[in-house]
Structures are given as structure tokens and as C-alpha cells.
Amino acid sequence: MxxxxxxxxxxxxxxxxxxxxxxxxxxxxxxxxVSFMFDRLGEITYKASVGTADAVLEAAIEAGAEDVQSGDEAHVVTCAFEDIGEVSKALEAALGDAESVKIVWRPQxxxxxxxxxxxxxxxxxxxxxxxxxxxxxxxxxxxxxxxxxxxxxx
Structure with missing residues (x-):
């Protein structure tokens, strides 16, 4: 923890x-x-209404993100901790303002x-x-x- x-x-x-x-x-x-048991990542969340899963995935790939999880309510984009500023700016240009931009510790x-x-x-x-x-x-x-x-x- x-x-x-x-x-x-x-x-x-x-x-x-x-x-x-x-x-x-x-x-x-x-x-x-205990930090060795976790990965420190950037997490950028968008409402599902910003676009289709494919559109968000394409924008995330172009922005340099590592992963996208799309659901009925939201799209969650993850990236390397060091890249969160660049990725969030690129996504903002493509998709608009994010719901949240934060640093998370994801367990391995x-x-x-x-x-x-x-x-x-x-x-x-x-x-x-x-x-x-x-x-x-x-x-x-x-x-x-x-x-x-x-x-x-x-």
C-alpha cells in the first residue's frame, strides 16, 4: 500500500x-x-462522449500514450510518468479538455x-x-x- x-x-x-x-x-x-511493486504512470480520463474507442485510441497513439481502456462511461489513457505533460497537451489538442489528469501507482x-x-x-x-x-x-x-x-x- x-x-x-x-x-x-x-x-x-x-x-x-x-x-x-x-x-x-x-x-x-x-x-x-514498497514502490518497487508498483509502476508510476500518468492517467488521463475523458468522458465517453468525446469520441469512439477507435478515435481515442488513434489520438492516444499519436500523442505517445502507452494504453487506452475504453468503456461505456469513460476512456482512460495511460502513459509514462515522465510523458504526462506532453501526452495530455497533445490529447487536449485532439480531444479537448480531459476530465482528469493525474499520477497513479498501478500495482504490478x-x-x-x-x-x-x-x-x-x-x-x-x-x-x-x-x-x-x-x-x-x-x-x-x-x-x-x-x-x-x-x-x-x-
């Missing part, structure tokens, strides 16, 4: 995040200790959690999301549909 925080007091935020992990059975690693491999660990992880995520200093949380866990149904029913 990667936690991104923006704070005016690094010690306070680090202490708070460390306590969240400790209370939920985890430990806070040093800066960069996923870890499936059982019900007990999933419940603990969900509680940790809730606590982290409630902290005003925490901006983003990126993780590499996945929960099966059956376990998720049990957790949401409880």
Missing part, C-alpha cells in the same frame, strides 16, 4: 499514519519501501485477501480516507465478489 499525504507537519502526519497501520495489524515502512501484481484480512484492510482504508492530510491511497489487494458481498451485508 502506498499512502500519499500533503501536510504542514510531517512528524504529525507520519505518526498518525503509523498509528493507523499499527491499530489495524500492519506496519509503516520507510519511504519507497495483485494479492487476493480472505474475508478476515479484507475486513481489516477495509477498516484501514476508511481510517486513512478520513485523515485530512492523506491525499491518495494506492494498494495491490483484491477481494473476491463473494467476500465483498459478505462484507457489505454485515
Amino acid at each position: 502506498i499512502v500519499e499525504a500533503l501536510t504542514d507537519n510531517r512528524n504529525r502526519t507520519a505518526s498518525a499514519v503509523r498509528s493507523y497501520f499499527t491499530k489495524h495489524g500492519g506496519t509503516l515502512g520507510e519511504t519507497g519501501s 501484481t495483485m494479492t487476493t485477501l480472505d474475508e478476515e484480512k479484507a475486513q481489516t484492510m477495509m477498516k484501514l482504508l476508511d481510517v486513512l480516507e478520513d485523515d485530512d492530510d492523506v491525499q491518495n491511497v494506492h494498494s495491490n489487494f483484491e477481494v473476491s465478489d463473494e467476500v465483498l458481498a459478505k462484507l457489505t451485508a454485515a
